[in-house]
Amino acid sequence: MSNQQLCAVYARVSLDRQAESVEHQVTLLRELARSRNIGRIPDAFVYQDTGISATKHSLWTRPAMNRLIKDADEGKFQVVLFKGISRFARSTQEALDALDRLRSKGLRVISYEENYDSAKDSGNFTFTIHSAVAEYEAEKTAIRVRLGNKEKARQGLWTGIPPFGYKLKDRRLVIDQEEAEVVRKIFDLYVHEGYGTFRIAQMLNEQGCYPRSGKRWSRTTIGYVLKREAYKGWVVYNRKTQKRVRDYDSPIQGKKKWIRQLNPPEEWVIVKDSHQPIIDESTFEHAQEILNRRKVKETAPNVQHPLTGILFCKKCGEGMVCQKRSYKDKQYRYYICKTYHKYGRSYCDQANINADDLECGIAEKLEQCIQDQYDPLKIQQYVVYSSFDAKRLEKKLKEMNDKIGKLNKDNADLYFERENMNEEQYRYLTQRIREEMDNLLKKKRTLETERDLAQNDEAANKEILTHMEDFFIMDRSKTHEFRRFLHYFIDRIEIEDNKTYVQTAFSF
Structure with missing residues (x-):
């Protein structure tokens, strides 16, 4: 393999394993790439997460891992190396998801400790076994640490970072x-x-x-x-x-x-x-x-305010929360910026917004958007088309399964007739059946994917249509119902002074 091939290295060390330095992992993987003639590792493609526990921090939240995934998506390198699966992830599901994502980009993935190489092992079985072992070891370590900390605490010792003071x-x-x-x-x-x-x-x-x-x-x-x-x-x-x-x-x-x-x-x-x-x-x-x-x-009543979770301050980027105020025996609700709520007006000067007025205005905007741009007849046609397409693909899948069943029968018949033909003839016929079977199974997987997508489209379009119809007849005084509809149709709302910016979840 050419040395011009570019490789990336992912290295991680948690707070409790500083003895195994990131530099050691990188040096080891550079030597591996050199000795096996895998490719070249530029400094820019060394991704290091230091002081981060794989047990406590999801693979997808680590800064260096996020950069590696982004660069992999952009095709900046062809190979990804790491010292061991335990450095990569401690969750079997996360490790497999990351492996599939990297391999879907055509990348070769190599783990030194497990001697895993995706170029040699095309399936996920070996990787799954090693990932499960890493997850199990992490659980055992966590139990040992917890028991040890309990004993230390009984002696009056402090087991974590000392509190302020x-x-x-x-x-x-x-x-x-x-x-x-x-x-x-x-x-x-x-x-x-x-x-x-x-x-x-x-x-x-x-x-x-x-x-x-x-x-x-x-x-x-x-x-x-x-x-x-x-x-x-x-x-x-x-x-x-x-x-x-x-x-x-x-x-x-x-x-x-x-x-x-x-x-x-x-x-x-x-x-x-x-x-x-x-x-x-x-x-x-x-x-x-x-x-x-x-x-x-x-403590306020257990009410889920309709816009919390999708309402943000455009000035500082923080979310906005709802508070209740009382004045002359009357209650008012206001959405306020979290930055102001935590630190004061000098850190964010976004004014409080009357909740009733804002919620009413957002509902009217959404209603107008639906009435102006949404065509129920058009989406009904999509539902009918998706349903028809799913049935058509289901019929094709049945035909494909019949062919596969017939080919399996032919293979069995050939086996029992092997004594009536010479070895070369038998090998040729079995190879033909194997190739045809591989081809049929590949086509079947494609059809299943298309069928699933068509069924999903049908279900999604039906759901959207139902929500649209229900939106116009719902009772807005029922807070939970109103909130559910707003969160279904809207991804994000931003407030800057008195201006409102709404990002809908669907292109109507």
Whole structure:
């Protein structure tokens, strides 16, 4: 194979495996490409994800992997190499999806540790086995780490990154005096001065006093500080468990997402007086009482506002959320920018929008769009055509299956007649049948794909037609029903000052 062929390398190392450096993986794969004469690896085609756990971070959310996929789609290289499938992905399904995507672009995929080469192994069986082993090993490692952390927590040791206000010494929390002063200030303002979380965040940001990450304080991060038992000298572990589950309600069916579940109290590990407190217990408990009281007072009814999830601020790009305000015994709803909601008007000056007026205006725009450009008769014709096309292809598939069945019978008959012919004649006839069978199976797969697409088109067109008809007769006062229709027909709405930009989900 020519050395002019361009190769890409994907390397990853998680936070707990820094000993196995990215540089080591890249050096190893360069030597592999050289020794096997696979091709050339330009520096621009080395993709590195450092400090990223394959168990906690989906393959599709890693920055370097996203760049590799984008460059692969643009045909910048012909081969992709990685040290092992465990460096690539810890989810069997994700690994197979990525492999299929790369191979669909005509790329050769090579894994050093498993000695896998897609140019030699045309199927996915070997890759699937190795991916499943990698996923199983990741699960075993996670269990071992969790059990080890539980034991450390029982000894009063801290198992993660120290909270703001502390540093670690021999896995025990030790007060960081400079940060601890900020923590004390937060509790003092909240408990004794009557400040809210939003006002505290705003004050600290204006003073240039930021968290360790360098990001701005928000009402969420201030609330998180106020709830942490570590500040009263406790170590609390295993209160919640983080799990990856398949999200079948997402636009990408079956995509995995992380959820945090509360464990039964008997599984919690709580060690009191494990380190020096920053806040006395009385002040901490007083803060919890205020948090709980305000939480009950501010909790809105369980209403899904029609535009949340598809409404965005065009100025800063953040989503917009809905809030309720009361004035003279009357309630008003407003959509407000998340940036303003978190950090204040100085960070985004998008004005609040009256929810009722905006929702009514969006509904009228959508209704007008449908009436002006949507032709129910035309889509009804599509439904009829899709149905006819699906039936036609189903008939062809039946004919194809009959041919395959006949060919299988011919092959069986030939086997029983093999003693009545010489070896060369038998080999020639069996080869002819095998080639014809391969050809028929290929045609069958093509027909099945076309049939499935036609059936999907038929179902989709019927669904659109039904939703269009129902849209004009729905009761907009039923919030959940109104929200469902808006989210079905609209992909995104952006607000800039008083201007509204609507991006529909369909080309009517």
